[in-house]
Amino acid sequence: MPDDAPVSGNGPDQHPRWQLQPSPVAGPSGPYAAHPPTATGHQNSQQNGPSTNPGARRRQPGPTDGAAAYNGAPPSYAQPPQHQRPPAGAHQAQPPTGQQPPPAGQQGPPQGGQYAGQQPNLPPQQEPEPVPTAQDFLRARHQAIDIGPATWGWRGVVRKLTFGLIKPKMGKAERTWRQSRAAVQRSFAGPRTVVFANPKGGAAKTTSVLAAGYTFGTVRGGGVVAWDNNETRGTLGMRGEQVGHHNTTRELLDDLERFQDVYESRIGDLSAFVRSQGDAHFDVLASDERADVTGTIKANDFDAVHRLLERFYHLILVDTGNNLRAENWLAAAKMADLIVVTCTVREDTGYSGLWMLDALADAGHSQIKDKTITVLADPSPNVDAQLAKDLTAVYAQRTRDVFRIPYDPALVAGSVVQYDQLSDATRSAWLKACAAMAEAL
Numbered sequence: 001m002p003d004d005a006p007v008s009g010n011g012p013d014q015h016p017r018w019q020l021q022p023s024p025v026a027g028p029s030g031p032y033a034a035h036p037p038t039a040t041g042h043q044n045s046q047q048n049g050p051s052t053n054p055g056a057r058r059r060q061p062g063p064t065d066g067a068a069a070y071n072g073a074p075p076s077y078a079q080p081p082q083h084q085r086p087p088a089g090a091h092q093a094q095p096p097t098g099q100q101p102p103p104a105g106q107q108g109p110p111q112g113g114q115y116a117g118q119q120p121n122l123p124p125q126q127e128p129e130p131v132p133t134a135q136d137f138l139r140a141r142h143q144a145i146d147i148g149p150a151t152w153g154w155r156g157v158v159r160k161l162t163f164g165l166i167k168p169k170m171g172k173a174e175r176t177w178r179q180s181r182a183a184v185q186r187s188f189a190g191p192r193t194v195v196f197a198n199p200k201g202g203a204a205k206t207t208s209v210l211a212a213g214y215t216f217g218t219v220r221g222g223g224v225v226a227w228d229n230n231e232t233r234g235t236l237g238m239r240g241e242q243v244g245h246h247n248t249t250r251e252l253l254d255d256l257e258r259f260q261d262v263y264e265s266r267i268g269d270l271s272a273f274v275r276s277q278g279d280a281h282f283d284v285l286a287s288d289e290r291a292d293v294t295g296t297i298k299a300n301d302f303d304a305v306h307r308l309l310e311r312f313y314h315l316i317l318v319d320t321g322n323n324l325r326a327e328n329w330l331a332a333a334k335m336a337d338l339i340v341v342t343c344t345v346r347e348d349t350g351y352s353g354l355w356m357l358d359a360l361a362d363a364g365h366s367q368i369k370d371k372t373i374t375v376l377a378d379p380s381p382n383v384d385a386q387l388a389k390d391l392t393a394v395y396a397q398r399t400r401d402v403f404r405i406p407y408d409p410a411l412v413a414g415s416v417v418q419y420d421q422l423s424d425a426t427r428s429a430w431l432k433a434c435a436a437m438a439e440a441l
Contacts, residue, residue: 148170149164149167149168149169149170150167150168150169150170150171151170151174152170152171152173152174153171153173153174155168155169155170155171176432177428177431179435180431180432180434180435181219181431181435183435183436183438183439184215184216184219184220184431184434184435184438185219185220185221186438186439188314188315188441191309191310191313191314191315191316192314192315192316192337192338192441193306193316193318193332193335193336193337193338194212194315194316194317194318194336194337194338194339194340194437194441195318195320195332195333195335195336195338195339195340196209196212196317196318196319196320196339196340196342197320197329197332197333197339197340197341197342197356198341198342198343198349198352198353198356199322199323199324199352199355199356200322200343200348200349200352200353201322202344202349203342203343203344203349203352203353204342204343204344204349204375204377204379204405204411205319205320205342206228206234206235206236206239206319207239207377207411207412207417208340208342208375208377209226209236209317209318209319210226210239210240210411210417211405211411211417211422211426211430212226212317212340212430212433212434212437213225213226213277213280213282213284213317214277214280214282214417214419214422214430215427215430215431215433215434216282216315216317217277217280217281217282218279218280218281219431219434220314220315221281222281222282223313223314223315224281224282224283224313224314224315224317225274225282225283225284225285225309225313225315225316225317226240226282226283226284226285226317226319227249227284227285227305227309227316227317227318227319228249228284228285228286228287228319229249229287229297229302229318229319229320229321229328229329229332230287230288230297230319230320231296231297231321231323231326231327231328231329232287232288232296232297232321233287233288233289234286234287234319234321236284236286236287236319237275237284237286237287237289238286238289238416239415239416239417240275240277240284240286240416240417241275241276241277241278241280241284241416242275242416243275243276245272245273245275246289247272247273248273248285248286248287248288248289248290249285249286249287249288249297249301249305250288250290251273252273252285252305252308253301253304253305255273256304256305256308259308262311265311267312270308270312273285277419279419279420280419283313285305285309296326296327296328297327297328298327298328299327299328299330299331301328302327302328302331302332302335303331303335306331306335318332318336320332324356324359333360333365336371337371337441338371338372338373338437338440338441339360339368339371339372339373340372340373340374340375340437341353341356341357341372341373341374341375341395341399342375342377343374343375343376343377343391343395344376344377344378344379345376345377345378345379345383345384345387345388345391346379346387347387350387350391350394350395353374353395354394354395354398357372357398357399369398369399369400370400370440371440372398372399372400373399373400373401373402373403373433373436373437373440374395374396374399374401374402374403375402375403375405375433376388376391376392376395376402376403376404376405377404377405377407377411378404378405378406378407379407379412380407380412381407383407388404392404400436400440401436403429403432403433403436404429405426405429405430405433406423406425406426406429408422408423408425408426410422410423410426411426
């Protein structure tokens, strides 16, 4: 009988050997895929070469070649060994060589047919919608709260005349004022240091520090200190309100050992060295005022005092001298979280501030624009409008923002600053400037 003649019966010698070909069950290269069996006669099933049957489908040799020939049962009932083929109903297609298996939850090719060249049409995966947290709920509620009826201008007058029956909403100016106060009152992740600097004398550094201290102190409610970091003698202590002692940074350095124990030292002990500004709710640490002292403040001195102030204050406002090469000036610039460039509407102070920014950039201070804000003060009631416009434009390109401070006799008189005499325009301008500082911190 010819080897490829059909036979019947159940004996092992009465059936031809069947060689299984790849099937669409696992795709074009699945190890358990099988086409309808093709009789190949008594061909050696362990051979890896191509089939001698001209009608048989050609395939590449695989790891299961030679393991698909079975004896003793019709091909439809032939079962592979357990280590070669999973039980019925639990078949999973294996990915082609060099590919990763499908992600968890994604189905493979369907049973019974996905031929070569076809890709499964799977639905795109969608990102799960974020679940709102408790903080998200509170934040949304807080943003939706109406901040109240108007109290300024004609809107406030209408509200008063109607005894509250008509409640107009706040105008733009009043709403901006409320938003600026909220920005100044925001919490910081830790103590923050703001350095006011300009190497030119008369650039409004000291008055800017006192005005910012007043704004932060009254709006935030304390925890603010203004520190005169002049290497020799500054005027911050003289321009601030006086107290019953004359201690300065020099005396604090001489008595610094009493604050070394962080468990025993108290902020009340520091009151013997700082000067309370009363209703302004901030303190002043003056620079050396003794005429018989010849030494200067060094970088190590700055670091020691700065570490102490960070333990007791949320916000440290540093007034600087005019020498950019002084050790304590460089130490302050290094520790600054924000630098406020102060200048007046004068060409010399404006140029000096820009020169300082160039020097800081050349010294390696990266992202200097993001760390600086400019306050441009009017030194007199009448200033050069074109110069003011030019200075605003150039500083807007060099710093985060520029804030114009109007002329105020209480700040330019050169004497002790009377905070209650500051004009409404000055307070409003400094509130906006301090709000921008707080946001930058």
